[in-house]
Amino acid sequence: MGHERTFETERLGRLREGVADGEALLLFDAKNIRYLTGFTGSEGALAVGKDWRVLLVDGRYVTQARNEVPGAEIFEFRNRIEGIAAVIGGHAVESLGFESSALNVEEYLRLREKLPEVPLRPLSSELQEIRAVKNGEEIQRIRQAARIAGEALAEVRSLIRPGVREQELAVELDYRMRRSGAEQVSFETIVAAAANTALPHATPGDRRIADGDCVMIDYGAVWGGYHSDETCTWFAGRVDGRQREVYGIVREAHDRAIAAIRAGVACGEIDRIARSCLAEAGLDGHFSHGTGHGVGLDVHEAPRLASGRQEILRAGMVVTVEPGVYIPGLWGIRIEDTVLVMEEGCEILTPTSKELTIV
């Protein structure tokens, strides 16, 4: 852990390089705070000036913060905004940048009231990028998360048979991921059958799998704080002609998008490639979400692979590619991998085959 801590202090140092005299930054996003300091609590704030930094936590987290961020100045607050006002008031701060995407308006209005003299400057877009490029250690963690998840899915595959409920499969999959070392699952696992697969964010329920059902499993594991994300759409017992055809088209969109990923390409271009592949088959109207997103300490983070996004992919980014086609009332097919962007091409980190699969 000593190595990691030094590294994380370097990250903070890089952030502080951009801070001018009299300026301070205020971070609220728990994952950004973890990234910069190593503190893993779910709530707090981090104030960063040119030559100082203070980690603000409530009473639940004081001991943990001292253990996880030795040497840091810890401020214990009862009310977060009052704590921030006290910390900022104690330094000569003339301009306060703050993470506007991670602060709610209620607290913001109170902060303005408490610090009427200090101009508040929203700066989310800059900060959303700080975690986008992963280092070797981070990539290793995502790889490990994806491996744990994939092995659990392989175990659960044999349980998919007529009569089994969506929720049972989700429970068994989550259990196996965690028993194999996942700290948590990446998000509420989606196991959807038949018409439920037409809902991109279905919640597993009591529906029982029937012969011929399309079964969508969107799942991931967390390991060392890092997430994996993968979607398999399989067919129970048999697949009909239209499903086979659409599967092939979604697979083609997925494959073409992945083939285009490398450092230097704009995120929107990857989305365009997937979308136009579906459009060729007249199916783009059934693709109701973006093509992908960054994955790391959060399962959804920068960059976004969506229409018109100008951000440029850089080596070390880890992103999902997940085109889908959803036919309301009938079924949906999504195929998703998590990939590591490299100078030339990319590496697929999620281990499950995306060949058409009948289980």
Added chain:
Amino acid sequence: MGHERTFETERLGRLREGVADGEALLLFDAKNIRYLTGFTGSEGALAVGKDWRVLLVDGRYVTQARNEVPGAEIFEFRNRIEGIAAVIGGHAVESLGFESSALNVEEYLRLREKLPEVPLRPLSSELQEIRAVKNGEEIQRIRQAARIAGEALAEVRSLIRPGVREQELAVELDYRMRRSGAEQVSFETIVAAAANTALPHATPGDRRIADGDCVMIDYGAVWGGYHSDETCTWFAGRVDGRQREVYGIVREAHDRAIAAIRAGVACGEIDRIARSCLAEAGLDGHFSHGTGHGVGLDVHEAPRLASGRQEILRAGMVVTVEPGVYIPGLWGIRIEDTVLVMEEGCEILTPTSKELTIV
């Protein structure tokens, strides 16, 4: 489900009663939106005027919203703020109340830009209360969640023995809750042993339980959308004299607080009772959080049982009572039940005995 939907429309009707001509309310909290409409998606917005309402969702949730809220006007947005601006712009809105605790500043600033003519009025405190008093159906769901959770804990109890890791116990407990019908666990289950129990929000890790360890389990189940919340602190094999003494004091604080709960008492008074009981033993300095919180569609919701809170308990509120003593580096003891506030007294909904327990 027909019955429930009618009921949820009544809730919306009650909300709309308070809306004047030319006024509109904007809700962002997913649980409030679920409470008012039945829509269970994780993201969206609900705009409510005197004679109209619009549910705004992104592409992932259109089909689900149509199924869950039949008859409602659904607006599909690509960007939430632009969608809201379009909906509000289409009605004669002169004043827009919005949930300031559930909107981030980034979106808020964009909303102000898009609707420069419409005054925005923050109204979180009113809305935080709308779910505080539960009806019979909601109480039944919490009771069922607590029952499922308690039965799972009883099964896991036999697994607590020297050599077992915290994380293993958490995984087994979560698995059993979900296999018994919990849709989800209420929150990341805490299983902490020895010095980790001194961290009120410990994350289960690789620590193995040893003979004589204090073992804290804070856990809950979700059933029908409603949460339970309970903490047991047990002792592995044996308990030392100081632990026994402190357990008795925390138990006394817990019991006295529960004995004081009934409709008409201020929330802060319950906190004061628990805190002063610990103070008699000189332990209040080791009680670093509030005494309790409401439980419902969220595991933490209104009201808060904390120092100075003036809110009055009402019959039908469901709240936790969870005093704790944390000795950094050594151990902590927390005892938590979820209770239903009644006109006279309260009913404990969490089923596990809080007698000193050696496992």
